[in-house]
Amino acid sequence: NKEMEGAGCMALVTNLCDYEELAKQKLPKMIYDFYAAGAEDQWTLKENRDAFSRILFRPRVLVDVSCIDMSTSILGYKISMPIMIAPTALHKMAHPEGELATARAAATAETIMIYKDRNLVQQLVQRAEMAGHKAIVLTVDAPWLGRREADAKNRFTLPQNVVLKTFEGLDQGKTDKTNGSGLAAYVANQVDRSFSWKDIKWLQTITSLPVLVKGIITAADTRIAIECGAAGIIMSNHGGRQLDYLPATISCLEEVVREANGRVPVFIDSGFRRGTDVFKALALGASGVFIGRPVLFSLAVDGEAGVRNALRMLRDELEVTMALNGCTSVKEITRSHVVTEGDRIRSCSRSTIPTLAAKATKTRARPEGENFALPAIARRLKMVVLQPDPFLSELTSMYERSTEKGSVWVTMKRSSMKCQARLKKMAAKGEAVELRCLVRATDGKKNISTSLSAKEYLKFQASYATVLKAHMHALKKRERKDKKKAAEAEKIPEKAPKKQKKASSSKKSAGSKS
Numbered sequence: 001n002k003e004m005e006g007a008g009c010m011a012l013v014t015n016l017c018d019y020e021e022l023a024k025q026k027l028p029k030m031i032y033d034f035y036a037a038g039a040e041d042q043w044t045l046k047e048n049r050d051a052f053s054r055i056l057f058r059p060r061v062l063v064d065v066s067c068i069d070m071s072t073s074i075l076g077y078k079i080s081m082p083i084m085i086a087p088t089a090l091h092k093m094a095h096p097e098g099e100l101a102t103a104r105a106a107a108t109a110e111t112i113m114i115y116k117d118r119n120l121v122q123q124l125v126q127r128a129e130m131a132g133h134k135a136i137v138l139t140v141d142a143p144w145l146g147r148r149e150a151d152a153k154n155r156f157t158l159p160q161n162v163v164l165k166t167f168e169g170l171d172q173g174k175t176d177k178t179n180g181s182g183l184a185a186y187v188a189n190q191v192d193r194s195f196s197w198k199d200i201k202w203l204q205t206i207t208s209l210p211v212l213v214k215g216i217i218t219a220a221d222t223r224i225a226i227e228c229g230a231a232g233i234i235m236s237n238h239g240g241r242q243l244d245y246l247p248a249t250i251s252c253l254e255e256v257v258r259e260a261n262g263r264v265p266v267f268i269d270s271g272f273r274r275g276t277d278v279f280k281a282l283a284l285g286a287s288g289v290f291i292g293r294p295v296l297f298s299l300a301v302d303g304e305a306g307v308r309n310a311l312r313m314l315r316d317e318l319e320v321t322m323a324l325n326g327c328t329s330v331k332e333i334t335r336s337h338v339v340t341e342g343d344r345i346r347s348c349s350r351s352t353i354p355t356l357a358a359k360a361t362k363t364r365a366r367p368e369g370e371n372f373a374l375p376a377i378a379r380r381l382k383m384v385v386l387q388p389d390p391f392l393s394e395l396t397s398m399y400e401r402s403t404e405k406g407s408v409w410v411t412m413k414r415s416s417m418k419c420q421a422r423l424k425k426m427a428a429k430g431e432a433v434e435l436r437c438l439v440r441a442t443d444g445k446k447n448i449s450t451s452l453s454a455k456e457y458l459k460f461q462a463s464y465a466t467v468l469k470a471h472m473h474a475l476k477k478r479e480r481k482d483k484k485k486a487a488e489a490e491k492i493p494e495k496a497p498k499k500q501k502k503a504s505s506s507k508k509s510a511g512s513k514s
């Protein structure tokens, strides 16, 4: 350990992820896994990082970037950069000075969970208020603890006194170095599972501090939170530790920002490791970001100095990103500086549809038996290749748009995703070919596809079945109506010839549709 704390080891640290590597070597496995792991298959944990790689920059050049101002205002308080520390439990497992070291290193945003004993909550909130905290963070995504299988395998138990000692963090409040944005601190595992939206009102009666609601990822909950008087939203999937197969928060940021519509600030966490990630969130409308695990890992490696260094590195990365995008202040970071996957799909269909639609009219008629093939226009549209999850989101949108009118074609086929020439070469060398499932979908306007490995296939099928079931009603409804008409027609003999003809033709069309 002494060696690790030396200058040699620190020279190896050039970004936040390096701290995780070093912490892994330094911490007992049980503790490292408790910090690092996500829930179940850890898909959300991975997606939290992967989602950033699907957002690209559109930089502006030849702007005077000799001076970059990263300061911003959070709930009326000026802070030096739009990066804050997320509430994470049990810092003392990482370092003997625990939360106090973290609080000294930076503005510490901690959390409060709701005990069944409301008197205790009241005492804690008031204690936080007296300690000079500026807001209460109400975590709403943890009424049950997620299934963290690494903890089960390690038979995780809390080292003695760790929980009690973290109360010290609550009283830390505003220290000379916490920059004034410390929030409320508390760690609890006995949460009140019946706590619901109406109880936020109760929370507001026991404190005059603004209440930020942490753990929202949908526009619908954003609307309710604002109606209940939330002073801000912290979008979070708890760093992938609660429910697996949640989307990365960055993928849902725009819809939440749109719903908030400037009424309250929207903050975001889960997976932020780079200055470029921070820039992307600000461009999509976030007022600031929080980081969780990097603080724990840097604390474990080098105590207070480690956390300071982690924050400094992230700050420096954001500064470079702003300069190279032509932004000299946080306000200058706009939506036009980034391109999302959704933007790419939209621009692709906008640019290809008009000309192809004209050509497609000539090739409309298809011989019988080709019902399951993609329509001609879809074959000619440029295929947008997506990751499985964004593919399913886009497919859902297609179904939603086609509920009243239109069709969606989905095809699946086995594919090696390699051209014939490459396959021949591989066969000659005796190399094994990985077979994948190529899934394509089109509504005649957009044409999307994804490729699945054998491992991903079952998971995809389960999600696809859910999407299908959710949109099945549109098909069923039409079929039932036709059957009803046919049945009615059979019952009324005098109208029979006309009705029967109609019924049989509509029955035929419903059959081919489903």
Ligand SMILES: Cc1cc2nc3c(=O)[nH]c(=O)nc-3n(C[C@H](O)[C@H](O)[C@H](O)COP(=O)(O)O)c2cc1C
Binding pocket: 034, 035, 036, 048, 086, 087, 088, 089, 090, 111, 139, 186, 187, 188, 214, 236, 237, 238, 239, 240, 241, 269, 270, 271, 272, 290, 291, 292, 293, 294
């Ligand atoms: C070890 C650990 C403990 C956490 N404890 C809490 C907690 O007590 N309350 C809370 O609201 N969030 C808690 N979180 C979630 C963080 O606030 C934050 O949402 C998450 O860590 C952000 O993701 P990141 O670690 O990828 O940056 C915890 C996260 C970790 C890793």
